[in-house]
Amino acid sequence: MTAANPAESHIYHSPKLTYGSYLKVRELLSLQVEQSDPTHHDELLFIISHQVYELWFKQILHEMSVVCAYLDQDKPLRAHQALERIHRVQHLLIEQLPLLETMFFVEFAKFRDQLRPASGFQSVQFRKLEFTCGNKNPKMLALVGDDESAKAEMAAFLDKATPYDHFLRHLAREDNNVFNIPTDVLNRDTTRPHETDDRLVEALVRLYRLQDEHPAGERYYAQMRVAEALLEFDERFSLWRFHHVKMVERMIGSMTGTGGSSGAQYLMNTVLRSFFPDLWAVRNRFGSTGYGEGGGGGKGK
Numbered sequence: 001m002t003a004a005n006p007a008e009s010h011i012y013h014s015p016k017l018t019y020g021s022y023l024k025v026r027e028l029l030s031l032q033v034e035q036s037d038p039t040h041h042d043e044l045l046f047i048i049s050h051q052v053y054e055l056w057f058k059q060i061l062h063e064m065s066v067v068c069a070y071l072d073q074d075k076p077l078r079a080h081q082a083l084e085r086i087h088r089v090q091h092l093l094i095e096q097l098p099l100l101e102t103m104f105f106v107e108f109a110k111f112r113d114q115l116r117p118a119s120g121f122q123s124v125q126f127r128k129l130e131f132t133c134g135n136k137n138p139k140m141l142a143l144v145g146d147d148e149s150a151k152a153e154m155a156a157f158l159d160k161a162t163p164y165d166h167f168l169r170h171l172a173r174e175d176n177n178v179f180n181i182p183t184d185v186l187n188r189d190t191t192r193p194h195e196t197d198d199r200l201v202e203a204l205v206r207l208y209r210l211q212d213e214h215p216a217g218e219r220y221y222a223q224m225r226v227a228e229a230l231l232e233f234d235e236r237f238s239l240w241r242f243h244h245v246k247m248v249e250r251m252i253g254s255m256t257g258t259g260g261s262s263g264a265q266y267l268m269n270t271v272l273r274s275f276f277p278d279l280w281a282v283r284n285r286f287g288s289t290g291y292g293e294g295g296g297g298g299k300g301k
């Protein structure tokens with residue numbers, strides 16, 4: 001069958017495709033299987049919340065790989081646009097927590113024990129994201145227990161270059177080596193987390209200065225936007241961690257987690273962790289009277 005109006009021809013392309021079959025809605029709705037017996041009313045919310053998180057983690061990983069690809073192609077504006085999308089997803093991740101907090105802790109206590117030893121600790125995609133961004137902790141592989149394929153999937157992310165590595169490589173390709181990115185940084189061991197490196201803080205000072213002062217500042221401005229967007233990703237990650245740990249305290253106080261950690265105490269220690277410490281350190285170098293390029297601290301104030 002063909003459409004009378006060519007503009008509507010797409011309508012007949014896949015006569016069998018429906019909303020339900022395309023989105024696999026039937027399969028999706030069969031994936032919420034409560035463990036509580038008798039079934040607790042709130043467990044459905046608990047399951048759906050976690051499943052939605054996993055879907056958004058998938059989207060963030062998908063977007064993060066395109067951020068890296070655009071930086072490899074020296075397209076900072078496009079990388080920035082993908083990072084903006086990631087920020088929007090992170091906003092949802094944070095805003096979703098209060099929904100789960102509509103569950104009273106006394107109700108959660110009625111089915112929590114039946115979930116042992118399952119825990120967010122074992123989220124493979126969360127670890128992939130942490131590994132991708134530089135929180136490289138191989139000990140996390142053991143948390144998924146005997147699931148060898150999950151371990152292998154996670155391990156493949158341990159030595160991935162981070163988006164910040166891709167950003168530095170992009171900066172290193174600028175004409176006349178304007179940012180002076182050291183070669184050892186470009187060839188660094190990507191199984192290690194990032195640590196503050198004064199030489200890179202120096203390169204960032206130059207970038208933030210050039211976007212302001214150079215006649216070709218627009219290009220540098222686009223690069224600065226990427227740096228700021230990476231920092232925003234880092235900040236939003238911590239904000240999620242903080243809200244999550246407050247929710248955990250609200251739900252289980254200082255009891256140990258179902259995954260076997262010390263619970264809120266363990267989680268609180270992760271809150272201030274940052275993926276890209278140079279991006280935070282560069283802020284110490286700017287003051288009201290000028291830029292701190294070439295020196296230890298900012299000149300201002």
Ligand code: HEM
Pocket residue numbers: 049050053054100108119120121122123126244247248251252256257258259260261262263264266267270
């Ligand atoms: C009632 C709600 C929740 C409680 C009481 C809770 C509790 C905990 C606890 C105690 C831990 C520490 C590990 C352990 O020993 O189990 C943990 C880790 C974690 N949870 Fe939750 N959680 C809740 C909801 C969520 C939700 C909705 C997500 C979304 C995916 C989530 C994701 C995670 C992740 C990714 C970790 C690992 C964090 C890390 O190692 O840095 N949790 N959770």
